Amino acid sequence: MNVHSLVSDTFIIDGDAYPALDKPLQPNWIAAAARAGFDLIGRARDRYHGVLRCRTCATDALVRINVIRDATPLCHACIHDRRSRAAQALGAELVAKCPEHRHYGLFRLPCGHVVRSQYTRVEAAADGGHALGCEDCRAARDDEAARDFGWVLVGPATSGRAGYRDYRHHCGHVQSISVSNMRWGDCTCAACGQGWAAKPSFIYLFRIDLPEMSVLKLGYSARPAKRLRHQLGLDRSVSAEVIRVLALSSGNLAVREEKACHRHMRNMHPELVLPKRVFGDAIKTQGEIYHLRAEPLLHALIDGVTARFRSAADHPSRSTAPKATDARRDTRPD
Numbered sequence: 001m002n003v004h005s006l007v008s009d010t011f012i013i014d015g016d017a018y019p020a021l022d023k024p025l026q027p028n029w030i031a032a033a034a035r036a037g038f039d040l041i042g043r044a045r046d047r048y049h050g051v052l053r054c055r056t057c058a059t060d061a062l063v064r065i066n067v068i069r070d071a072t073p074l075c076h077a078c079i080h081d082r083r084s085r086a087a088q089a090l091g092a093e094l095v096a097k098c099p100e101h102r103h104y105g106l107f108r109l110p111c112g113h114v115v116r117s118q119y120t121r122v123e124a125a126a127d128g129g130h131a132l133g134c135e136d137c138r139a140a141r142d143d144e145a146a147r148d149f150g151w152v153l154v155g156p157a158t159s160g161r162a163g164y165r166d167y168r169h170h171c172g173h174v175q176s177i178s179v180s181n182m183r184w185g186d187c188t189c190a191a192c193g194q195g196w197a198a199k200p201s202f203i204y205l206f207r208i209d210l211p212e213m214s215v216l217k218l219g220y221s222a223r224p225a226k227r228l229r230h231q232l233g234l235d236r237s238v239s240a241e242v243i244r245v246l247a248l249s250s251g252n253l254a255v256r257e258e259k260a261c262h263r264h265m266r267n268m269h270p271e272l273v274l275p276k277r278v279f280g281d282a283i284k285t286q287g288e289i290y291h292l293r294a295e296p297l298l299h300a301l302i303d304g305v306t307a308r309f310r311s312a313a314d315h316p317s318r319s320t321a322p323k324a325t326d327a328r329r330d331t332r333p334d
């Protein structure tokens with residue numbers, strides 16, 4: 001048996017050239033390498049190392065003879081490929097190894113944030129068809145959802161309960177609330193007893209004059225004026241006004257109708273929906289910002305809400321669809 005048939009003069013490993021050493025390859029090493037999916041193709045660097053070529057990806061690696069003989073060598077190129085493919089399946093990119101921990105890599109997510117994540121978790125997510133969540137983006141969304149109901153996100157739940165976060169009510173009280181309940185304002189403050197879902201709420205339309213451009217924001221809030229003045233992080237020099245508010249009998253109704261308006265805009269008029277990168281940090285919100293040209297469409301949508309809402313309330317007489325101007329009368333948001 002010609003054990004030297006695969007031997008080269010020089011091996012290129014990780015970009016470095018290693019002259020082949022004229023040393024024997026023992027049949028039991030060759031057999032052990034084969035069982036692990038490699039060809040033992042020579043010896044290099046020193047008498048302790050052999051060169052393995054992966055039978056899957058043909059990458060050469062320097063591996064200690066005792067590892068070849070007594071353990072199961074792994075192909076790091078194949079492992080890296082597998083992890084990169086898992087990341088790609090999730091729309092992410094494996095950008096580097098984590099310098100502190102060999103089980104973790106740094107991944108760039110579709111949103112642009114780079115997160116440290118365990119390789120096995122990324123691969124499990126890819127296998128299971130799950131998304132790789134971004135903590136930063138999620139915290140920003142959770143906080144924004146909470147602000148609509150008079151709460152701010154403090155951080156992870158001190159109780160450690162899954163699906164819960166700690167929120168601070170405008171009265172100062174901090175409470176653990178499930179994220180899904182908060183998304184619908186379905187929570188009552190244990191300190192001041194104020195719930196939100198069953199109380200009147202408002203769909204609002206703001207105009208915000210940023211230095212570069214004027215934009216519109218459609219949303220819902222129990223206190224639209226306060227939302228505009230204090231919760232959007234607008235610079236003092238930015239002028240902004242409440243163009244319209246529509247009072248609805250409950251927070252739940254306001255949330256539902258508002259979400260339907262956004263859905264309509266995304267589906268039917270995506271060109272009028274401004275992405276976050278356009279207004280950036282000038283408005284502390286993740287979305288729901290529209291081009292000024294969208295104003296008539298947004299008014300029409302709010303008119304539609306008014307009509308649905310009124311016709312439901314005045315069910316017996318069907319001729320009560322209000323004129324748009326009815327809904328534009330002043331309401332007192334605070």
Ligand SMILES: [Zn+2]
Nearest residue numbers: 054057075078
């Ligand atoms: Zn390989």
Ligand SMILES: [Zn+2]
Nearest residue numbers: 111113134137
């Ligand atoms: Zn993100």
Ligand SMILES: [Zn+2]
Nearest residue numbers: 169171189192
């Ligand atoms: Zn409270």
